[in-house]
Amino acid sequence: MRKLWLALVACLAFGLTAGAAFAENVEFSIPLPLTGTNAKFGEIEKRSYEMAMAEINAKGGIKGKTVVLRFEDSQGKPEISRSIAEKIIDVNKQPIVFGEYSSSSSKAVAAVAEERKTPYVVVTGASDDITQQNYKYVYRICPSNAYYAVGLMSFLETVVKPKSIAILYESSDFGTSGADEMAKSAEKVGIKVLLKEKYEKGAVDFKPVLSAVKAANPDVIYMVSYVMDASLLMRQIKELRIDSKLFAGGAAGFAIPEFVENSKDAAEYVVTATLWSPQLPFPGTKEFAEGYKTKHGAYPSYHGAEAYATMYLIKDVLERAATWSSEDITKALAATDMTTAFGPIKFESKDGYQNQNFMETFVLQVIKGKHETIWPEKYASAKYMFPIPSWRDRK
């Protein structure tokens, strides 16, 4: 009797797996920080990938196959991202890898992908060195940190014309490279860097360092932070009544709605560099932004747009590639020239970067509690507010 049961179970198992093999699915495992400090962004990206997947499947999938997504939680720790990437490539034999949020995690995955000669698309990791290592298989759609602030610099030079700047930044890869870039760009145009101070993410009290900033009296205070630090910084700047001509953020924490929710009136008039906003005129941007808002109650951050566009990029690449071998996919990636809801994607190798998508960046400003695109003026959804009122004069 026992033997009969075993035989039956074996047949069933075989039947099921055989069935799965014949179903027309193409599966992707995507590493994301679903828990831990960057969970919020992991969630935004997951939802955006899912939105794109649903749309792609509704139109027939990739080469007729249904796209299935699995999300692996890296907890925001590069060591875990690394092992997830190894699993995806070695065990799942996924033809192309994409995902991850932070620069540190993206860097870890990029190293694994390059080692194993598998193409990897960097979605949101912005640290410059990811595409400066002469990697053949790593392609990045988001601008590198050095270019994040291009739009912001143009705003500073054209409108604000500051003479001095103070830079505060969080101590990981993202903050450090953003701060270094701003320092370099500022020096180049003759803005004096009065202070460049790093802090540990999660710090409680910035007032000691902010008092020193107040004493230095810079024209602009530039901060590179993730969201909670960004809120605390602005709230404490308001408490100390530091009256700089402008408060500027280097994207990330400053560019998402939570920043305004947590800082309340301290966020008003703060500008930030950003890679994308729901108001941009690219094809699919408005539909994506409004669709996301309807489904999840708030506009997606630029990370969501990057994830959404990556899904479409993968579809485009896999459809153009002659076969799904690493070499053919990499060739197809290199030949990419498309416009997505995030913006144009075309990979170039120049200025010391390889396989990098160079894109215009924009500037947002919090006006009446909402992020508005203010620069370049041709994309603006509202007129910029400058000069800004002092803290005492705000109601």
Next chain:
Amino acid sequence: MWVKLEVLLQTLLSGVYLGGLYALIGIGMTLILGVMKIINLTHGQLMMVAMYIAFWLFEILHIDPYVTLFIAPPLLFIFGMGLQKWLIDPVLRVESILPHNQVILTVGIGMVLTNVATIAFTGNYRSTPVDYASKAYYLTDLWRNAPIELSFSLPWTVSFVLAVAITTALWYFLAKTDTGKSIRATAQDRDAALLMGVNVGRMRMITFGLGSALVAAAGCLFLPIYYLFPSLGSQFTLIAFVITILGGMGSTMGAIVGGLILGIFESVTATYIGMGWAPVGRFVVFIAALVFLPGGVASLLKRRSYVK
């Protein structure tokens, strides 16, 4: 010159505010250490639990965190008593190779609390953006022509004042009431207290509950100033531990002084050396206390009273 003075005074003020909060966190741990002779390494996690209670009451019922000051500490008091009675005491009674099982037990409890919170509430940052979160009072409001501007943040000031009030109430409780005296007796000599008729078991339960309630109060005061996530506890357990050592194990006065010293030291380090060095400053103080002043600040205070 005025600018330098302003930076210094604002830094010292931040240090005092921070110190007050640290003192409140440290007092609970030092009390538990003094009475029960165990290092409560789940101290920060208890604070986290209280902060989640405050957060959810704010989210769902719109109750201000300062009002939760009357709700969370009693809840944590009962929770602490429960932990002591059903988890810590039984472990204490078991004869084993490691006499410090209770310490490992508290670490375990802390991990369970953190992970339950992560599963239940996700790792997302939570905050209670109350209207007065960035409100502040200024020196120039009182003294129109002051040469410098000092900012007194409302949430920090409330937190400091209430911390002082709670600490005073605690002192009164320990010094003047019967239960308080029994607790101090148990801390001084457990067996003698037992012989004198003190219900040592109950005192231990009450002490653990009290320590938990104190750190819960600190959590409620802290929530409007900062934000909340499940692994918040560990950094505060560490701070509480440093203050306990710095202040002298078991000494409430020492914890207060120790907290203030630590707060001011961290602020000064942050301004004049660099913000990244503040945690280093904390450990420097910790090691210096262990090496040069093993009995903590309390031993300095005791020495003085002997000389008198």
